[in-house]
Amino acid sequence: MAIIDLTNITKIYTMGDTTVHALAGVTLAIHNGEFAAIIGPSGSGKSTLMNILGCLDQPTGGSYRLDGAEVATLNDTQLAATRNQKIGFVFQNFNLLPRMSALQNVALPLIYAGVNKKSRLEKAARNLAAVGLADRKDHRPTELSGGQRQRVAIARALINAPPIIIADEPTGNLDTKSSNEIMEIFCRLNQQGRTVIMVTHEPDIAAYARRVIHVRDGKITQDEMKQEVDGCSGKVSSLL
Structure with a gap:
């Protein structure tokens, strides 16, 4: 059974007299445990698709079932709970609170979950230690490198043990070495059973995924399932 099931999803924006079809009839199923990359140029609709997958935006038309539930029937409270419990988000700009330490940033979602x-x-x-930042837990984001900030963001995304990780251009602000290290973390998470969905415009980053979904002009133009993965080392080590 697909953990994510989209059927004929459309998204239309109206700006004055202009109508933009950001998504034009997208049908897509992603099964539990997949590592999928969504790739396309700027303006292709990939970010709009990510926002809908992450329950951050609603489609104009079509059906989206997440883990068996029709997303359109969920109220705001249920949507917030779904995002908190089922999906971990990792963003290009990290989205860390600058006045909080790494430890406090990672712990933040647990406040909303009612954990003491x-x-x-x-x-x-424990999560910071798992991504190699045990000795940086008291550092604020400005005291960390880009790669370290993204590790903090990943630790935060995993704090509620969600089955799905959605990453939006997770290496966009990183150098090559840090990018490879971050992608190895995603590989390890996927090898341990999590569903990883990554949005990128970089073919070398998409190469880490077993499935590559090409988006252009609001449509899926190619859905490629690879027998071998170019990027992942194949080494599974304990991570969360």
């Missing part, structure tokens, strides 16, 4: 302070800080510390 002692438990959430302990869990956040």
